[in-house]
Amino acid sequence: MRIAVASGKGGTGKTTVAANLAVTLARHGQTVAYVDCDVEAPNGHLFLKPIPVGEVGVSRLVPRVNPGQCLRCGACARFCRFNAIVCLTDRTLVYDELCHSCGGCVRVCPSEALTEVPHPMGVVKTGVAGAVRCVSGTLDVGESTSPPVIRAAKQAAPPASWVILDAPPGTACPMVETVRDCDYVLLVTEPTPFGLHDLRLAAEVMRTLHLNFGVVVNRADPGAPETRAWCEQGRVPILAEIPDSAAIARAYAQGRLIVEALPGLEPLFDQLIARLGAEVHREIREEGGVLA
Amino acid sequence: MKLAVSTQGPEPGSPVDTHFGRARFFRVLDTETGQQTVLDNADGAGVVQGAGPRAVQRLCRLGVQAVLTGHVGPKARTALEAATIEAYAVEGGTAEEAVRVFMAGQLRAIVPAAGGGQLGHGPRISVRQCLHPLETRAGQSREPAGSGSA
Amino acid sequence: MPEAAALFELVVLSGKGGTGKTCVTASLAALAHEPVLADCDVDASNLPLVLNPQPQRRESFTGGLRAHIQSDRCSACGKCQEVCRFAAIALDGPGNGCVPRTYRVDTAACEGCGVCEYCCAGHAIDLRPADSGEWFVSDTRYGPLVHAGLHPGEGNSGKLVMLVREQARQIAAATGRRLILMDGPPGIGCPVIASLTGATRMLVITEPTPSGEHDLERMLALGRHFGVPAWVCVNKHDLNPAMATHMERHAVERGATVVGRIPYDPEVTAAQRQGRPLVEMNRGPAATAIAGLWQRIRAEGSVLINVND
Numbered sequence: 001m002r003i004a005v006a007s008g009k010g011g012t013g014k015t016t017v018a019a020n021l022a023v024t025l026a027r028h029g030q031t032v033a034y035v036d037c038d039v040e041a042p043n044g045h046l047f048l049k050p051i052p053v054g055e056v057g058v059s060r061l062v063p064r065v066n067p068g069q070c071l072r073c074g075a076c077a078r079f080c081r082f083n084a085i086v087c088l089t090d091r092t093l094v095y096d097e098l099c100h101s102c103g104g105c106v107r108v109c110p111s112e113a114l115t116e117v118p119h120p121m122g123v124v125k126t127g128v129a130g131a132v133r134c135v136s137g138t139l140d141v142g143e144s145t146s147p148p149v150i151r152a153a154k155q156a157a158p159p160a161s162w163v164i165l166d167a168p169p170g171t172a173c174p175m176v177e178t179v180r181d182c183d184y185v186l187l188v189t190e191p192t193p194f195g196l197h198d199l200r201l202a203a204e205v206m207r208t209l210h211l212n213f214g215v216v217v218n219r220a221d222p223g224a225p226e227t228r229a230w231c232e233q234g235r236v237p238i239l240a241e242i243p244d245s246a247a248i249a250r251a252y253a254q255g256r257l258i259v260e261a262l263p264g265l266e267p268l269f270d271q272l273i274a275r276l277g278a279e280v281h282r283e284i285r286e287e288g289g290v291l292a
Numbered sequence: 293m294k295l296a297v298s299t300q301g302p303e304p305g306s307p308v309d310t311h312f313g314r315a316r317f318f319r320v321l322d323t324e325t326g327q328q329t330v331l332d333n334a335d336g337a338g339v340v341q342g343a344g345p346r347a348v349q350r351l352c353r354l355g356v357q358a359v360l361t362g363h364v365g366p367k368a369r370t371a372l373e374a375a376t377i378e379a380y381a382v383e384g385g386t387a388e389e390a391v392r393v394f395m396a397g398q399l400r401a402i403v404p405a406a407g408g409g410q411l412g413h414g415p416r417i418s419v420r421q422c423l424h425p426l427e428t429r430a431g432q433s434r435e436p437a438g439s440g441s442a
Numbered sequence: 443m444p445e446a447a448a449l450f451e452l453v454v455l456s457g458k459g460g461t462g463k464t465c466v467t468a469s470l471a472a473l474a475h476e477p478v479l480a481d482c483d484v485d486a487s488n489l490p491l492v493l494n495p496q497p498q499r500r501e502s503f504t505g506g507l508r509a510h511i512q513s514d515r516c517s518a519c520g521k522c523q524e525v526c527r528f529a530a531i532a533l534d535g536p537g538n539g540c541v542p543r544t545y546r547v548d549t550a551a552c553e554g555c556g557v558c559e560y561c562c563a564g565h566a567i568d569l570r571p572a573d574s575g576e577w578f579v580s581d582t583r584y585g586p587l588v589h590a591g592l593h594p595g596e597g598n599s600g601k602l603v604m605l606v607r608e609q610a611r612q613i614a615a616a617t618g619r620r621l622i623l624m625d626g627p628p629g630i631g632c633p634v635i636a637s638l639t640g641a642t643r644m645l646v647i648t649e650p651t652p653s654g655e656h657d658l659e660r661m662l663a664l665g666r667h668f669g670v671p672a673w674v675c676v677n678k679h680d681l682n683p684a685m686a687t688h689m690e691r692h693a694v695e696r697g698a699t700v701v702g703r704i705p706y707d708p709e710v711t712a713a714q715r716q717g718r719p720l721v722e723m724n725r726g727p728a729a730t731a732i733a734g735l736w737q738r739i740r741a742e743g744s745v746l747i748n749v750n751d
Contacts, residue, residue: 008486010628011460015653040629041457041660046652077349081507081556083342086349088375095367098342102527102555141663144341144600144632147528147551169459169628170485173597176550193714194464198486204594224715253682255652311640338608340600340636365640366669 001280002163004037004179005216007188008198010169013218013242014038014188016252017272018166019047020259021186024269025162026131027259033160034129037178038168039122039137039149046255050127050134058137058152059118060101065092069113076105076114097142122149124156133158146174154178171201176209184280185213186239191224199227203236214279216272219244237279240272295321295394296351297387298361302330304388310362312379313343319387320354323395344368348375360390364402449614450743451607451622451641453482453670457657459628461649462677465710466732467625468492468719471584473736476619479582480610481589482637483627484575484602492717495580495587503590503605505574505598507554509547511535515566516544522558522567531558549574550595575602579609584719586613599627603636630664638668643743645673645701646693650685658689662696672698673742675735679703701742702735704728 005018015038022034036044063076063085070092077087084098085105096119106114121143127134137153139146146168157163167178179185185206189199199215206213215231220241231238242248242258242265251261259266298315299306309315318331331354336346344364348371351359358378372379380399382390393399454467467489471479481489509530511522518541523531528551535546547558549572559567574597577590588609590602610622624641627633638644646661648654658674665672674693679686690700707728713720721729 009459009488010456010486011458040631040634041459041653041657043458043653043656046656079556079560081554083339083346083349086345086352086371086374088352088371091374093345093371093374095342095345098345098367100553100555102553102557103525104555104557104560107525107557107560139630141630141660142667144635146629146631171594172485172592172599172633173550174629174631176595192711193491193717194488197488197491201486201594208595249681253649253651253685314640338601338604340604340632341639363640 001161001184002165002182003276003280004165004167004182004185005188006167006175006179006185006202007169008171008200008202009189009195012169012188012190012195013216014169015043015047015166016218016242016258017186017188017216017240018164019044020257020269021272022048022132022162022164023130023257024259024266024273025164028270028273030162031160032131033133033135033157033163034166035153035157035163036134036136036166037150037153037174038166039139039146039153040168040174042136042138044166045125045127045134045136047257048129048132048134050129050132052125052127054126056124056152056156057120058122058124058149059120060148061103061116062096062099062101062119063094063105063114064117065094066113066115069111071111071113073110075108075110079104079108097144100145121145122152124149124152126156133160147177150174150177171198171205175202176205179205179211180209182211184276185211186216186276187213188216188218189227190219191217191221191227196227196230200230203234212279212282214239214276217241237275239275239279240268242268293323293357294355295323295391296331296354296356296359297321297382297390298359299387302332304328305386307386308360308362308382308384308390310382312359312361312364313345313347313368315347315361318347318351318359320351320356321391342367345371348372348377351375351377358394360394360399369402449611449620449622449642451624452643452645452739452743453624453626453637453641454645454647455626455634455638455661456628456647457630457661458648458653461647461654462704462710463647464488464492464625465714465720466645466647466675466677466704466735467623469721469729469732470736470739471582471623472719472721473733474584474621474623477585477621477623478610478614478617478619479585479587480606480622480624481587482603482606482624482633484590484592484599484606484633485627487589487591489625490580490587490589492714492719493582493584493587494717495578495582495589497578497580499579501577502573503575503577503592503602504571505592505596506572506601507556507569508549508552508572509554509556509558509567510570511545511547512566512568513544513546514538515564517541517564517566518544519563520545521561521563525557525561527555527557528553550597553597574598577602577605577609579613585619586617588613600632600636603627603633607637630660634664635668638664638670641670643673644670645675645739646698647675647677648689649678650676650682650689655685655689655692658693659696662693662698666697673701673739674698675700675702675704677704678706680705699742701738702731704731704735
């Protein structure tokens with residue numbers, strides 16, 4: 001079962017939900033892998049504190065010019081749509097950071113003067129946190145593109161009954177890359193105007209990708225009914241509501257898992273798992289209800 | 293010599309554009325023949341990254357030897373140095389004023405700082421420089437195409 | 443001596459989401475003198491929700507070029523999929539009488555590199571502008587606001603961010619305003635880089651938690667990488683004062699300037715529910731701290747922006 005934990009808005013509690021969910025599943029005796037796909041700002045390891053097992057660099061290909069064969073025709077520079085190649089009278093410059101690794105320059109070169117070499121762009125770390133197998137992808141500072149590192153992290157996930165993917169915030173490519181092959185997506189939101197606004201955007205992505213999804217409301221506030229109303233109207237299930245409590249905020253600020261710092265909250269995650277199990281086994285309704 | 297000025301508009305009286313790579317136009321002047329052309333850089337101004345290298349490529353193809361501009365980003369600086377295009381700092385004024393001041397020898401050259409960038413600890417530019425076999429400049433060693441940093 | 447028309451571009455970033463970028467930006471907008479405002483978080487644009495914008499202009503955004511396969515010319519040879527480095531091509535296009543299925547480009551995954559176009563023997567592929575979102579120029583009480591929305595699931599946010607910034611610069615030039623205040627996106631990837639390059643300063647809003655500390659470190663590295671000096675402000679600092687102090691010290695060691703701290707204050711959410719900047723709603727602890735933050739920012743930036751008031 002591949003479960004992604006995503007959200008439109010950043011900071012709603014994806015990592016909190018994903019990490020605590022993984023640990024609870026392990027406590028239930030399930031084999032679990034937690035994969036941190038928020039490669040621009042991975043934080044799961046701060047709470048799970050895995051013992052490191054291995055580390056693999058992620059790289060992409062960038063061109064290298066062989067001066068002996070280069071005709072200085074400039075075809076490579078003209079082809080490159082990312083301004084990564086500058087062809088000067090006596091030399092060729094290649095800007096690795098601007099290169100998108102498309103391989104086009106190599107193809108258009110009339111004299112086969114270009115080869116490709118690896119350029120590091122990130123790292124995937126694996127580790128173990130109790131019974132939870134942990135994988136974390138990190139994008140190098142200065143690199144623009146997350147999806148290759150996200151893909152590498154997902155590929156490094158060991159087989160398990162449950163694979164929990166901690167997604168990046170937002171609704172663009174990095175989030176899509178994380179959720180695209182999952183069985184179910186938990187959208188974590190907060191009952192604020194920003195939270196609801198961005199939840200709607202995330203739900204739209206779910207619909208476009210034909211993914212089954214449900215909502216977890218974090219910092220739930222009984223005085224803010226808009227989120228619940230929207231979910232009811234769209235027949236989107238709310239699988240858990242985590243209360244807005246100072247104790248939880250303190251545990252988070254201390255880098256502690258909720259279920260370990262506050263064992264009284266274990267049932268909340270037990271119930272989340274029970275509802276999750278029921279949801280993923282429901283048939284996908286083609287129309288999916290009305291999403292406002 | 294061939295001179296380029298980064299400008300906000302296509303007229304000789306247009307104000308100088310202080311951002312080199314994202315300048316809206318380049319006014320190219322041949323100081324010997326007096327011929328002037330205007331390069332529209334709208335496409336370059338709008339790219340996410342690589343505006344500087346792109347501008348240098350275009351100027352290089354035109355045989356420009358010096359550029360009058362304001363701020364030159366680190367990637368552009370690397371390319372200008374590699375292309376041996378001199379860059380001079382202009383502070384305001386119009387394109388034609390900038391040319392006059394330059395010809396009077398009153399413009400400050402934008403000399404690359406030791407660490408690159410504007411702040412003493414500028415970005416590390418990962419650039420491979422591949423020197424072609426037949427044309428090496430006097431006094432410069434031939435570097436293999438390794439990952440040079442500027 | 444800065445030019446008379448020197449522009450100060452301040453981008454508010456965080457690395458980690460949810461630290462309070464948008465709330466702080468909205469309040470700074472209310473405090474600043476004649477700013478131009480820009481929401482560079484085009485994936486999840488929230489700044490307009492608290493500035494009550496009156497849209498004046500709405501344009502569609504074509505996110506750069508994307509490959510397009512003309513299905514009636516496709517022979518389904520599969521070369522395009524073979525050469526695509528971005529997993530953007532799949533055999534899920536319509537049949538065309540010759541083949542039951544043709545290849546189709548997923549425009550969200552396509553990077554517009556042109557390799558498939560170059561390799562297609564049947565000339566069935568061309569690059570076309572793709573409609574990826576919209577951008578707006580709106581009036582607000584605090585100044586003109588440029589904002590945008592990418593269609594959910596789309597890529598190329600970087601280009602839309604550049605467009606938003608360019609529009610903001612044009613408005614600044616046209617109105618004689620010299621401060622552009624930008625609400626930035628979370629993370630460190632392309633849209634963040636696009637909001638950061640060439641900015642005068644970045645203001646990092648962080649929180650006193652392990653996540654905040656971890657992501658602050660990466661933001662400061664990003665600032666150094668792109669040569670943009672950093673200002674730092676710890677939000678909700680009183681949730682862990684020791685951590686806040688530790689992070690500030692660390693930031694200074696990394697060459698950043700600490701420009702303020704904001705305490706936790708439930709009024710922040712109340713103001714958001716009212717759709718207004720916090721500093722307009724009350725004078726509570728957070729509002730007072732943000733006002734102090736603005737004074738400090740003005741002082742730090744005054745050499746560059748020459749603000750009179």
